[in-house]
Amino acid sequence: MQVEQIEIAQFLESYAPFDDLPEDALNYLAQHIEVAYFRAGTKILGYGEDIQDLYVIRSGAVESYRRNGDLYNRMEAGGIFGEMGLMMNRKVRFAVTAIEDTLVYCIHVDIFNEYCDKYEAFSDYFEAEGSVRLHQAVVEHDDNNDLTTAKVKSLLHRDVVTVRCDTAIQEVAQIMTDEHVSSVLVVDPNKPISDDPEEDDGQVVGIVTDKDIRAKVVANGLTLDIAVNAVMSEQLIFLDANAYVFEAVQAMLKDNLHHLPVLHKKKPIGVISLSDILRYESQSSLLLVRGILAQQSVEDLTHYAKQLNNVFVRMVNEDANSHMIGTAMAVIGRTFKQRLLAMAEESLGPPPIPYCFIALGSMARDEQLIVTDQDNAMILDDRFDEAKHGQYFQNLADFVCDGLAQCGYAYCSGEIMASFKKWRLTRSQWRAIFMSWIEEPKPQALLNSSIFFDLDGVWGRIKWADELKSFVATQGRANKRFLANMAANARNRTPPLGFFKGFVLEHDGEHKRSMNLKRRGTAPLSDVIRVHALAVGSRKQNSFERLEDIIEAKLLPEGKAQDLRDALEYIAMIRIRHQAWQIEQGEQPDNSIDPNLLSPFEQRNLKEAFAILEKAQSFLKFRYQTNNGLN
Incomplete structure (x- = not known):
């Protein structure tokens, strides 16, 4: 040279x-x-x-x-x-x-493209940059190509590459080289296919990437004849081929993934990577969420959180729907929690026993907006000993909850936070308390159920949260008295409609001459949908996804579930656009709106949405009857 x-x-x-x-x-x-x-x-x-x-x-x-x-x-x-x-x-x-x-x-x-294909470390660098960008912006909405209509299967351009779980790593590496792929799925031919429709994993038991071989085999000096199942990643997140591209983006954001196996009828048909998503953005929009994970201190996170209002407004102005906005804001909230938990463990040292930090309420449902507080709790290993471990988890919970408050996630006025000892329970204790709420549905138990039964694992042993969700789905569906009481509780918050279908407004206080679209709109709709979801044993958390299970179960008269979907979307978008408008006007966003700010067209549609909620609450009384009534 x-x-x-x-x-x-x-x-x-x-x-x-x-x-x-x-x-x-x-x-x-x-x-x-x-x-x-x-x-x-x-x-x-x-x-x-x-x-x-x-x-x-x-x-x-x-x-x-x-x-x-x-x-x-x-x-x-x-x-x-x-x-x-x-x-x-x-x-x-x-x-x-x-x-x-x-x-x-x-x-x-x-x-550039040649080196990305040939050298994984080179491509990983730019994919990681793309991952940061998935934490650095929001929806880039392209009117010509909508993420809500494109399917994941459109990203697959080659057949899936699989290896048996007993294949030697050297052979796996050779297969990956010959096939020009950066990952392969690992299958176990002897694994029986589950009959549970919730377990669409077929015979796939893991995934191995170039990075796994480099980090787990070469870096640790392992022999190349070691079986692939010794180094594969077993905690897989799968996506159905008919899922939408924006759902793939959500999954990658939520679980910090670079590879996502795609299934069709329980059989793997391909793997999409972060680079596939980035390339697809050339044809459509992409959900981008701020790069919280790059921050190095609580002070950095606090400063970074000031951008959330702009992120929210931009999504609204780019015509994202309520599902996409709710998911994006929930992902942001989870990521703040994850970063704070990582910082807490760095400061306090590794946890003395395993645990799972869980999100509750709107964050767990992927329905979080800009006006929100923090609802969270903790699942502890059954070996938990208060004398030995209590102070560590108190310090960790305080660190996270205080950090969230500094980042704009207000302390829960109902004290439903992991910083309160009563919401740090062992796995066995959570099952027992959930069972007590179901078997003895007293008013406080029903209130707790409406919050805690929407849960999602954020950090640690995520599987424990999934186990609780499955437990609730099984036990709740089987208890008719509990469902009847939950249905009665879901009728407590009525829509703001008068006898002649005019809006009923607040008469005094800070929000005089307005109506609260969360308390009197989206929240009671979520309550109604939750009851039906429990009745059909749905394990979904998001209200729109729960409606899909409800429709499939044919629980409601034809068309009624779609009415609920339309009502929820419309009220949510009125609420969302109002909050965005308040931010743009330099005001503190809230959930209360003066209907006079709406056009006649919007007022008519909002009244119709409230009417659907009113009828849905009436149907609850008919559908879930019990002789015992509310305790």
Whole structure:
């Protein structure tokens, strides 16, 4: 190589991801790099322009900007930009301007794609960047291609690659090389296929990626004849082929996944990766959530949380529906919890016994909005000893709940938080208390059931939360008296409609001449749907997904479940748009709205939605009868 090319190679190998490239690949890259120079103040890339190169800053500094002109990032020597455009539709995603005289190395897209395919460490770097972006923005809504209509199976472009669980790692690596894939599914031919429709895993028992082989085998000096089941990842999240792309995005966000197996009738048909999602964004929109996991302190998180209002408003302005907005906000909330829990364990040391931190209420249902408090609890291992372990978990819970409060998630006025000892229970204790609520449905037990029966594992032994959900689904469905009492409880919060179908407004207080769309609208609708979901044994948490199970079970008269779906969506969107409008006006968002702010068309539809809720509550009394009544 020439002296100049040697100098380029030496510079690149000082920065990720080039420092992981083999020497011959690095040298080839150095020989094919183009050099460009930009004076201070010069535009390098404009939003929406075609892009053909990855840019590496050799000297100088640049700034990148969002499409609205807001500063996105500032980079100096070693910084990289342009990768998002290359991974999507080869259109610039962030405009870039030189703020100093700047020298850049330009790597052509063909080499970039080739190296992403050949070197996993190189591709992982940019996929990780994409993962951060999945935590750094929100919906980029494209009116021409809606994530709510595109199916996951449209992302599959090759047959699935599988290996037996007893296959040697060396053979697995050879198969992956021959098939040009970065992951394979591991199957156990001797595993019986479950009859449970909730367990669509068939014979798939794990997944192995290039990263697993590098980190678990090579880095630990294991022999290459070790069976693949010794290093595979067993905690798999599956997606049905008919699921929507935005559901894949949700799953990847929620569980921090880079690979997602896709099933059809319990059989694996492919694996989609984060890069598949990013490439698909060139044809459709993508749910992007702020990069909370990159923050290093509670103070950083607190500062970062100030962006939530803008995230929420942007989703609303880009016409995301209530399901997508609720899911995005719930994912953000979970991620705050996960980061705080990681920080807590870093500060306090590893937990003395296993535990599971759970989210409750709207976060668990993926129906969280910008106005919310924190509802959470903790499941502890049955070996829990208050004298030995109590102080650790008290400190951990206080750290998380106080951190959430600093980030804008208000303390629960009902004290349903893990920081209260009564909501840190062992696995056996949770089962016992859930059973007591079901068998003795007194008023407080019913109130607790309406909160705690919407639960989702956030951190630790997530499976324990799933076990509780299954327990509730089984026990609740079998107890008619409990269902009748839950149904009676779900009729307590009535919609704000008068005898002549006019709006009933608050007469005094801070929200005089308004109506609370959560307390009198979405919350009682969720209560109604929860009762029906319990009756059919649904294990779903989200109200829209519960309605799918209710429809499948034919529990309601034809068309009534769809009416509930429409009513929930309409009231939720009125509530969401009102909160976004308040934020834009510089006001504190809330759940109360003056109907005079709505157009006549909106008022008519809102009254119709409330009427559907009213009829649904009346149907509860007819559908769930008991001679015992409410205790």
